[in-house]
Structures are given as structure tokens and as C-alpha cells.
Amino acid sequence: MSGDTPCVYTRTNSQFLLNSDFDELIGDALYDKLQNPFAEGASAASTSSKWVALAASNLSYSPPPASLKSFTTYLAELPGLDHLPRDSIVRQSLSLCLITYVSVLLMYFGVAGFSYYFIFDHRMKLHPRFQKDQVRREIQHSLDAIGPLTLMTVPWFLGDVRGYSKMYDTMAEGPFGAEGGWKAWAYMAFSIALFFWFTDITIYYIHRAVHLPILYKKLHKPHHRWVIPTPFASHAFHPVDGYFQSIPYHAAAYLWPIHKTTWIASFIAVNLWTVFIHDSDMISGHFLEHYINGPAHHTLHHLYFTCNYGQYFTLMDKAGGSFRIPSKGDDPLDLVLATIAEKEKEKGGKLSKVEVMEVAEAHMGPLRRRLSGESSSSTEIMASDSSGEEEEVSLATKKLL
Numbered sequence: 001m002s003g004d005t006p007c008v009y010t011r012t013n014s015q016f017l018l019n020s021d022f023d024e025l026i027g028d029a030l031y032d033k034l035q036n037p038f039a040e041g042a043s044a045a046s047t048s049s050k051w052v053a054l055a056a057s058n059l060s061y062s063p064p065p066a067s068l069k070s071f072t073t074y075l076a077e078l079p080g081l082d083h084l085p086r087d088s089i090v091r092q093s094l095s096l097c098l099i100t101y102v103s104v105l106l107m108y109f110g111v112a113g114f115s116y117y118f119i120f121d122h123r124m125k126l127h128p129r130f131q132k133d134q135v136r137r138e139i140q141h142s143l144d145a146i147g148p149l150t151l152m153t154v155p156w157f158l159g160d161v162r163g164y165s166k167m168y169d170t171m172a173e174g175p176f177g178a179e180g181g182w183k184a185w186a187y188m189a190f191s192i193a194l195f196f197w198f199t200d201i202t203i204y205y206i207h208r209a210v211h212l213p214i215l216y217k218k219l220h221k222p223h224h225r226w227v228i229p230t231p232f233a234s235h236a237f238h239p240v241d242g243y244f245q246s247i248p249y250h251a252a253a254y255l256w257p258i259h260k261t262t263w264i265a266s267f268i269a270v271n272l273w274t275v276f277i278h279d280s281d282m283i284s285g286h287f288l289e290h291y292i293n294g295p296a297h298h299t300l301h302h303l304y305f306t307c308n309y310g311q312y313f314t315l316m317d318k319a320g321g322s323f324r325i326p327s328k329g330d331d332p333l334d335l336v337l338a339t340i341a342e343k344e345k346e347k348g349g350k351l352s353k354v355e356v357m358e359v360a361e362a363h364m365g366p367l368r369r370r371l372s373g374e375s376s377s378s379t380e381i382m383a384s385d386s387s388g389e390e391e392e393v394s395l396a397t398k399k400l401l
């Protein structure tokens, strides 16, 4: 374990991505370059100030006010970031901000990009509820959220780096020590299972809470703007909503001992799952749909708003009365395929890709425009969904579909 002593930078083992490795690989070299930009300027300024003073005496100019001079001197004397030792809380915070921000961006564009190009069914973009310029707006929304979300998340990582979390770096530091044998491995498996069980339950309640009218409008509605989401919507949250829904993952590291590598792997898996359930894929009829909350379930959540709040399992939705099993008639792609099939029947053959797009423009375009005109009022109905007005929401959604 990391030990109970706070403010310990040099933990007994590798920090694994969260500081010493970073410092050795990049941090030290980076901070060495971050000297006080005013220091050099100030010495140059002091040289030039002699000339300014000389010129001023000859030309009867007034010297710069003393307050300005003392301010520049003050700036010049400030230490640069290169002065920060590795265990400085400022340096650790800055490093963690950088590591977190870059990692989330890489993960977001890498995984969501892969899912969008290789898994997401692009015919879904012909659906009337798919908005104009949606992918660009999903990405923009995510980018707007990732910065503030990083700032809110860093204190959790900082707490770990400074020895407050219950994560351990090696088996020897785990609850069963170096000689724990199979028990140490069994505990590791248990701690991972606990992580998924705990986060599944708590995120269910948090997700339901942000559907309460008082929170929905400001916090969660931005994510429900995407009725037919693409994987790029996976991080398109209001930053506070995204943060609320991530608290259980971070809290887990402070509640029971968990091996750091397994925590990081689980956290990455959670992020992958979040992207995966936004690919709008509606496979139905598989027995696992009774137990696993997959893309079909989350697509239904985006379509109907009051069902399938869950994360990985369907257990909580079943217990909370919000479970909706994906069925054949639920697939939003049906509408698109029916329109294409109708046109192919008229033509007496298959449509080319270009013709499909023309069908989309001719048939979906006006419908899409009409629906986007209606969307604000229907979203208002959806906003009040969590008070049990499921029927009203379903009616609103049916009208739109």
C-alpha cells in the first residue's frame, strides 16, 4: 500500500503513469525549460532602464513610477517552474493536469474514432433525429467538457500521489503482503469485482438523480441532445454531470485497497465501455441483453429517456423498475432502412451510396428540419421525465419517430 504518511513523493514503487515515471521521462526536462520569463526580461529592462533614465534626464522625461518598477522587480524575482521540486504540490498538480488531459484526449479520439469508423452504422446518420453537423458538435462539446473535467478530477489523483488513497503498487504492499500467495490474487480479483459492483450501483443512482427536473435542465440535458448518438457523444457531457458520474470510480480507490494497475485497467475499461454503449447499435434478441447493459440499452435511454439508466449491468434497472429490453421494433435504423427499401422498390434495384444520400436529403431533410423545429418543446417534456411521466415522454418520442 502507499502508506499513511502524507506528502511522500517517493513511494516505494513505480508511480505508474502518475508521477515519477512522468518526471523521469518528460517532467524533469520539461520543467527545466520553464524558467521565469520575466527574470531575463527584467535584467534587460534594468539595463535599458539606465538608458531610459539617461534619456529622461536629458530630455526631461519623467522616470517610470516607482510602483511599476517595484512590480516588474517583483515579477523578475518570482521563481520559475524550474525551481519546483518533484514533490511540490504545485508541480504535481500541473503534471497531473497535463497527464490527465492528454490521456483523456488520446483515449477519446483513439477509441471513439475507431468505434465511429469501424462499428457505428453510418446509415444511422440518415435518421431524422440525427442532427445537422452532429459529429462536429459532439466533438466540440466533448472538448469543452474535458478541460474543466480534468481540473475537477486532478485532486483525486493528487491525493493518491501524496499517499492518501488505498491503492497499492505491488503485491507486497497489498493486504496479504508478499507471502499472500493465492489469497493475494483472490483478493485482487475480489477488489476488481467490487469496483464494478460498487460503481454500477452508485452510477445508476447518480444517473437517475441527474434526471430529476431540478438537475436535468442544467446538467444532463446537454448529453441528451444527441437522440441518435455517435461514439463521439460518449464524453459530450456538461463537465459537472461528467464529474458527478465519475465520482464512484475515484472514490473506489479511497474506500478499499486495490492494486493500482488493476484500478487503471478498470478505469480504462469503463471509459471504453462508455464509448461502446454510444455506438447506437441495436442488436436485439441476445440472451445477454437481460443481464448486460449494452449499446442497445443505452440507445433506448437516449431515445426514451426514462429507461436503462445503468452502466454495465441491467440489475439496477430491473430493481429500480426502469429496465426496458431492446426489441426488434425499437431499432432507430428501421426507419432509415424502410425509406431506402421503398426507394429501391421504386427503382427496381439497389441504390448507390450517392443515391442513398440523395434519398436522405429528399426524404429525411424536411422531416429532420420539422423535428428540429419541434425538438425544444419535446425536450422540455423529456426534461421532466424522472417524475414518472414515462407515458408522456413515450408519446412525445413516438410522435417524433
Ligand SMILES: [Zn+2]
Pocket (backbone or CB within 6 Å): 207, 211, 220, 224, 301
Ligand atoms: Zn440520461
Ligand SMILES: [Zn+2]
Pocket (backbone or CB within 6 Å): 223, 229, 278, 298, 302
Ligand atoms: Zn449517453
